[in-house]
Amino acid sequence: MSSNWVADEDLDEIEDELFDDDGFNDEVAETPTSDDEAIGTPLPYLDQEVAEELISESPPTWLGTRWRDIPKADQADAWNGLRTWVDWLIREYRLPTAVVPPCWYKHPDITAELYAAMNMEYKVWEEQEPSLSPMMFWHTNLQQMIHRLRDAVTNAGCVSGGQHRDESPGAHELDYDEADWNQQVTTAHSTEQFDRPDQGVLYVRAGLVDTNGETVAHSEPVGIKHHEADQSPNVEIEYLSTTSHYNTLQVHWSNYSKAHRLTWETSLDGQTWEQHEPKGTR
Template sequence: MTGNPWVDDEDDDTWLNHQIPGPEQTDGEAAGSPLPYLDPEVEAALAAEGPPEWLGTRWRDIEPPQQWDSWNALRRWVDWFIREYRLTTSDVPACWYRHPDVTAELYAAMCMEYKVFEEQAPGLAPMMMWHPNLAQMRMRLKEMTHEAGCVQAGGHKEPVAYSGTVGAYELDYDEDDWITAASTIRTEKVIDRPGQGVKYVRALAVDTDGVEHGASDPLGLRARSVAEVGSVRLAYTSATPGQAGVAVNIIGGPEDLTVVWEESPDGTTWADIDPDQNPEDTDH
């Protein structure tokens, strides 16, 4: 491909028998004819180094003054894309621009294709990013095109709503229920349990004027429970001729447990081990 991809018309537009949305046609301009005349200043701006400023912007967020240029550029890219990868109308229908999902997919592909080649230097991005994603994108395009049904119908087919009350791809909301759900407030608070017995807590819904609009059911908090000690076990961790490493594993018990080490010459009479003897001991 030669020239600037944003402003150069391709020769072969025979696969298209339509025109993209835009200003009204001039007299004598037929469907499938080359794109309308571009103002020299616009063409110069598009031909400048780097992509147009709208490229990479969300398609729905492109500013109105740039939308016509973005449609033109996307059509040129789609024309190239179809020829380059030998796509058929089962991949991209002739009325692709009438389908927001297909348009969004193609625009995302255009942005990605520019990104992987923008450095204009040999690299792995085209092979590792562009072509693997291209294969997946073709599958998505085929599914979108099949669901649209335009190819089967022999022309563009507008989607039809099944409910009969709203447009296609629109939800028939219960607005009152939506407002109720969207107005949901969720907050949390940590509350200390009582030392004994049960205490109850509740939450009030109060507006800025202090007016109460509702109250929750009470929630009972029982006194904190203390786990019983399940077991206290010792195990060797290391051994040398002069010293032995010993670890203790205590399962269960109150949170404020500490470890006291004792020793005995006969296993019946016990005394605390001098803490200074093992200054590296730590409790876990």
């Protein structure tokens, strides 16, 4: 008995034909044009109101809602609507089971991809006016989605086995260190500035108090030492350039106050100095 499943190794040959111009035109020519003929797999169980909503000018009420947020009352309609659209997508673009397997609805990642694509395909045609959106957004992203779906189906292993394969329990669940997690999410931060002491060491610690003012926890103390670095003013000169007629000097000064001002001094003997007001700029 032949299988409807397409193995991964056969996908490359099939993908070469996905958007072949001649084949695509033939497929379009064979697409039913009658308003009475349904596209995709028949859904005999589909509610008549849902079917009418899917072919109406307005989108279904659930379309555009995040899949996990669709109300329970609309979930069955959403599943049926998505299946109708997926059947159309497979037929329209000749997608093999290596891209969309018959068990796609059992895989949350594949379902999410298809539902997102359904939203996008509706959006690019929403205005019903000539535009670049179908070519620039829909078909470009469709090709990218096909590759993502192929990877997802390959990882799921359903195609290679010829049937749906359930994932191992907890396969995509993280084993959290709950104590470490609780400490992370309940950790708060605050900053405070303390002046250095004039002498010695200032010890500081932080604590937590309850509503009664009782200390329930405190940190280890830290010490802030008196700063003993030299704070006296300092002036230094460096040569910037030298010519046969003059030298250009630059002065650097630090640890000064607003009461200080810069002066230049010259001397012919290094003993007697004459002050000059600076002519340059800082």
